[in-house]
Amino acid sequence: MRGRPGLLAVLLTLGACARPIAHPPGCPSDCLRELQVVSSTQPSATPATSFVHRVGLGLVDETGRPLTLRGTNLGGWLLWEGWIWGASINVLHFWGQSQSAMEERLAQAGGADALCRFRQGVRERFITEADIAAIADAGFNVVRVPLNHRDFACEGSPGWTLLDRLLDWCEKHRVYAVLELHSAPGGQTRFFISDPEPVLLWDSEQAKDRTVALWRALAQRYAGRSIVAGYDLLGEPMPPEGDDLVDLDRRIIAAIRAVDVGHLLIVEGTDYARDFSMFRAPLDDNQIYSFHLYTWFGDDRASRLRGFTRVAAAQGIPMWCGEFGENTLPMLESTLDMFDAQTPALVGWSFWTWKRTARSNWATLHGLQLPAGWQRLVDWAVNDDGRRPAPEDARRSMEEFLGAADLARSTSDPGLGKVLSAHARAR
Numbered sequence: 001m002r003g004r005p006g007l008l009a010v011l012l013t014l015g016a017c018a019r020p021i022a023h024p025p026g027c028p029s030d031c032l033r034e035l036q037v038v039s040s041t042q043p044s045a046t047p048a049t050s051f052v053h054r055v056g057l058g059l060v061d062e063t064g065r066p067l068t069l070r071g072t073n074l075g076g077w078l079l080w081e082g083w084i085w086g087a088s089i090n091v092l093h094f095w096g097q098s099q100s101a102m103e104e105r106l107a108q109a110g111g112a113d114a115l116c117r118f119r120q121g122v123r124e125r126f127i128t129e130a131d132i133a134a135i136a137d138a139g140f141n142v143v144r145v146p147l148n149h150r151d152f153a154c155e156g157s158p159g160w161t162l163l164d165r166l167l168d169w170c171e172k173h174r175v176y177a178v179l180e181l182h183s184a185p186g187g188q189t190r191f192f193i194s195d196p197e198p199v200l201l202w203d204s205e206q207a208k209d210r211t212v213a214l215w216r217a218l219a220q221r222y223a224g225r226s227i228v229a230g231y232d233l234l235g236e237p238m239p240p241e242g243d244d245l246v247d248l249d250r251r252i253i254a255a256i257r258a259v260d261v262g263h264l265l266i267v268e269g270t271d272y273a274r275d276f277s278m279f280r281a282p283l284d285d286n287q288i289y290s291f292h293l294y295t296w297f298g299d300d301r302a303s304r305l306r307g308f309t310r311v312a313a314a315q316g317i318p319m320w321c322g323e324f325g326e327n328t329l330p331m332l333e334s335t336l337d338m339f340d341a342q343t344p345a346l347v348g349w350s351f352w353t354w355k356r357t358a359r360s361n362w363a364t365l366h367g368l369q370l371p372a373g374w375q376r377l378v379d380w381a382v383n384d385d386g387r388r389p390a391p392e393d394a395r396r397s398m399e400e401f402l403g404a405a406d407l408a409r410s411t412s413d414p415g416l417g418k419v420l421s422a423h424a425r426a427r
Contacts, residue, residue, distance in 0.1 A: 027116035046262045048286045052176065052229040053264055057318050057344045059288070062226050068348045069176060069229060070424040071142035072135060072365065073323060075353030077127045078159065079148040079182045081193060085401070086357040086370045087382035096382040097192035099148060099183070105381035110394035118398040123151075123162055126405045129169045131354065134407060136173040138417065139424040142229055143175055144322060144350040146182035148195055149214055160221065171227045178266065178350070179218060180232035180322070185210040189238040189272075201248075202239050208248055212255045219260035230264035231256060232290060232322060235273075242270055242278025253284050266290045266320065273322065274304065276311045288347060290322035293335065301335060305342055312344050321349035329363040329415050336423045351420055355410055365417060366410040373397035374404070 050062055052069075061067045076084035080099035083089050087097065095101055107115040135143060145166065151159030163179070170177045186207035187196030201207045215231065222228050233252050239245045249267060256265065265287045269276035273292040291308050295301060312319040319342075324335055339346050351365065358367025370378075377397040379385040389397065403409065 027112075027119060046224060048262045048264075051226050051262045051264065053262075053286050054288060054318060057312060057316060059264075059318060059347045068346075069142040069178070069320065069350070070348045071140035071144065071175070072351045072420075073144045073146065073353040074127055074131075075146055076356060077122070077146075078151055078162065079146040079195065080122070082378065082382035084353065084356040086359060086368070086375055086378045088379070090383045093383045094192055096384070099195045100197075101192070102381055106377075106394070106398065109377060109381065109388055110391055110398060114391075114395045114398060118402070120158070121398075121402040122405075123158060125402050127166070127354075128407070129172075130407050132166070132169040132173050132175055135354065136175050139421040141174070141176055141424070142178060142348070142350060143170065143354075144178040144180050144232065146180050146235060148183040149181065149185050149210070150183070150195075152214055152217070163222075167222070167225055167227050176227060176229035178229050178232050178322075179222070180235050180266075181211070181215070182235040184234060185214070188234050189236060191238075193236060202244055208251070211248070212251050215252045216255035216259060219256040219263065223260035223262070228263060230266045230288070232266040232268065234268060235322075236292065237268060237270055238272065239270060242275070245270055246278050246283070249283055257284070262286075264288065266322070268292075268322065276308075279311075279315070282315055282317050288318040288320050290320045292323040293321055294324065294326060295331065296326070299331075301338055305338060309342050309344055318344070318347040320347045323352045324349060325352040326362050328361075329413075329419065332363060332416065333419045336419065340423065340426070355405070355407065358411055363413050363416040364411075365420070366407060366412050368404050368410055370404055371397065371400040374401040 049064070052059055052061055052067060059067045059069065075081065080102055082097035082102055089097070096105070103115055103119070106118065110118075132143070145163070147159065151157055151162070167177055182193065183195040184201050184207070185197075186199055186201035186204050187194040188201050190196055190200065199207070201211065215233070219231065233249055234245070237245050253265060256263070263286075265284050267279070267283060267287055268290045270278065273290060276289060279289070289308075289311065291304075293301060293304060308319050311317070321339060325332065336349075339349055353365075355366035355368060356364060357370055358364050359370065373389070373393060374397040376386055377389050377394055380388055
């Protein structure tokens with residue numbers, strides 16, 4: 001992004017002016033009781049060697065065999081983003097891309113009950129066992145799972161059951177899962193990607209406490225699940241200062257290690273997982289760093305990869321690419337070639353994303369064929385384009401979208417699938 005700083009500055013300014021939603025519409029399944037920070041002196045006794053773990057500048061699996069994690073993200077499932085579901089990116093309506101903003105508008109169009117049914121439908125139908133089976137068949141061995149904290153507010157929240165089921169599917173099809181907190185309480189960035197609230201994570205001690213409590217609860221629940229490859233602490237954080245991220249990461253790690261001494265920890269840098277300068281040393285013995293690589297504002301892949309591998313070599317910590325994609329097939333293929341050529345070697349990558357709307361000039365792994373009614377609804381809901389659909393039309397369109405999310409009804413890009421699979425199988 002350094003190639004065109006003026007455009008980036010404009011986008012960041014507009015993103016900071018996003019209109020977060022303080023209280024998105026509630027549903028009967030929601031739990032308003034918050035998880036609490038509690039201490040524990042009884043961590044899981046299962047050692048790191050029973051899970052995916054770091055050895056030097058590489059990873060090994062639970063049997064001690066060298067492991068490279070190559071797979072895909074499950075974007076648009078447990079954390080919504082309007083563009084994944086068909087809305088165009090309009091810098092004047094960035095706020096409308098967030099999950100909370102979309103929920104508010106969908107409730108206005110179809111009613112609160114319809115929103116609740118739709119929300120549950122997305123949870124049940126956007127990602128199914130068929131998706132995980134297809135991911136395994138493609139040669140991928142990991143899924144990165146972006147999480148919205150609101151689905152895990154307490155023991156009764158729906159996210160827990162969904163994750164339990166997903167991990168069962170992953171075990172059945174031998175695909176690891178990386179759990180990634182894409183939306184922390186408050187939001188770790190002003191951009192819609194973290195579903196921000198009026199008071200950001202960095203400006204609220206309560207939000208930080210809730211983030212720590214959530215990670216402790218996740219780690220306690222999944223301490224014995226070896227199919228979990230690791231915990232990705234905060235997705236694309238943008239703190240005021242680098243030390244703010246280090247301090248919060250330390251608190252999260254302490255909470256995790258109080259109940260789970262074995263699982264791999266994945267730490268992202270600031271500036272949307274591109275700057276690791278605030279980390280002067282590793283925060284944990286069983287840790288890797290994760291960077292993201294997009295080239296929308298200029299092709300600086302070579303220089304960035306050199307910088308990432310320098311950090312890896314200097315600290316003796318492996319590097320993993322948690323996100324890349326959203327580009328042409330030639331660019332994506334050359335990016336994979338560059339990943340393979342790095343020294344020290346990367347420990348893998350995760351393509352963004354498994355399925356999304358096919359309305360794009362960029363290569364799409366699995367493209368959703370959007371019904372016309374849904375397209376009109378999402379254009380209005382996210383970007384205020386056109387007129388608000390009538391309630392009965394909005395409700396019908398939401399149901400039609402759920403049908404379109406079925407993997408069997410999506411269109412695949414054979415060129416992209418072939419390239420990704422070939423690199424994924426090159427263990």
